Amino acid sequence: MPTIYDVAREAGVSAATVSRVLNGQRSVDPDMVxxxxxxxxxxxxxxNAVARNLRRSRTTLWAVIISDIGNPFFTATVRGIEDVAQQAGYSVVLCNSDENPAKEETYVAAAxxxxxxxxxxxxxxxxxxxxxLLDSPVPVVAIDRELPRGTVDTVVVDNEAGARTATRHLMEAGYERIACITGPEGVSTADLRLRGYTSALSQAPSDGGPVVxxxxxxxxxxxxxxxxLLSSPERPDAVFVANNLMTVGALRCLADREVEVPREMGLVGFDEIPWADLVRPSLTTVAQPTYELGRMAARLxxxxxxxxxxxPATVVxxxxxxxxxxxAR
Incomplete structure (x- = not known):
């Protein structure tokens, strides 16, 4: 493998001149360049990328830490990130925290x-x-979910409005006891989508309060x-499910219990699913602009x-x- 000294001999210049050219310094004579x-x-x-990075005290790599690589939501999102990164001269290292805080902490420490x-x-x-992350000088952008206990550049969708629209849609279709399946407490997407659901219920009469x-x-x-929910004494007649993977699980349960959708149970899921139009009945969803989420995060x-x-900027x-x-009841 050729070295910087081989390049210097071939070009008839010093190794220092080769180094200045490769580092983009403008003080080198154009003929030598x-x-x-x-x-x-x-x-x-x-x-040698490692040596150059040590000299610069930085790399040209971005760490993209996502919560679940198995979630189709992140496919287009990461594609949007990568497209902008490549155009800007950066490469992407993808890390999957697997919804595991300890694993996330390990990836953050590595980054x-x-x-x-x-x-x-x-x-x-x-x-x-x-x-x-907040204590470090490394630039950070939060995507999909807000970063706990801190303010950084953030790109999210309007989770509360999307959940409110989904719940109202079920109410307008004639469902009367609408439940919500959401994620862990303290995760912004779970909490905001729950807030949208309860907000919609509070604005119209229903048979009882929220079922969460x-x-x-x-x-x-x-x-x-x-x-x-199916085993509860007052079984709901519709469910708003706050992400796509949980929606898949909910549908599988309804099929196993032979509960007819939408006649016996209405269903709306948050996040588009690639096969939503292909199943019967087809699946009502709240779709996020996934590619644009990634692209906007990378631009920030x-x-x-x-x-x-x-x-710091927040894009909703x-x-x-x-x-x-x-x-459709």
């Missing part, structure tokens, strides 16, 4: 120790991980939550790297109700 770049190309020389250029995080709710089951944002959690991170002292994108058969 051309000779160095020609030698680099001819020899196939690649700079900081490796001197990543920036971090984009969909927090699992770890206050320790959040504090580590909290679980873990996973498919099995949705299954178990739906099972508990690029801006934050360029202007570290700027005031709209969610869209997509009515289908599962909520």
């Amino acid at each position: 051309a000779r160095v770049l020609t030698a680099v190309r001819d020899l196939g020389y690649r700079p 900081l120790s490796q001197q990543m250029a920036g971090v984009i995080i969909a927090s699992s709710g770890s206050a320790k991980a959040a504090k580590s 089951v909290r679980t873990d944002f996973r498919e099995q959690g949705g299954y178990d939550a739906m099972a508990s 991170l690029v801006d934050r790297i360029a202007t570290p002292s700027g005031r 994108l709209p969610a869209e109700l997509r009515p289908r058969q599962s909520s």
Whole structure:
């Protein structure tokens, strides 16, 4: 493998000159720059990225820490991040916290120790991980979920409005006892979607107050939550489910119990699902602009790297109700 000294000999310059050219310094004579770049190309020389990063005290890598790599929501989101990162000269390292705060803390520690250029995080709710990020000089953008106990650049959808619209939709369809399956307490998406649900119920008469089951944002959690609702003395006739994986679990439970949707149980899920139009009955969802979420988060991170002292920005994108058969009584 060619070294910087091989490039220097080929170009007829010093190794220091080669280093200045590769680091983008403008004080080098243009003719020397051309000779160095020609030698680099001819020899196939690649700079030692680790050594360069140590000198710069930073890398050209972003850590993107997501809460569940198995959730289709993150597919387009990460694609949006990566597209902007590549255009800006950065590469993305994807980390899956698996909704596990301890695992998230490990990834945050690794990102900081490796001197990543920036971090984009969909927090699992770890206050320790959040504090580590807030105490560091590394630029941070929170995506999908707000970062606990701190203010950083943030990109989210209007979770409360989306949940309120979904619940009202079920009410307008004629359902009278509407339950909510949501995520863990303290996670912003779970709490805001619950708030939207209760807000909608409070604005119209219904048979009783809110019926809420909290679980873990996973498919099995949705299954178990739906099972508990079906076993309750006052079984609901509709359910708003606060994320896509829990919606899948809830549907699987209804199928196992032979509960007809939407005749016996109306259903609306938060987050679009790729096959929502293909199942029968088709699934009503609240869709998020997932690609745009990722793209906007990456743009905020690029801006934050360029202007570290700027005031944090919060971008709230709209969610869209997509009515289908599962909520048409």
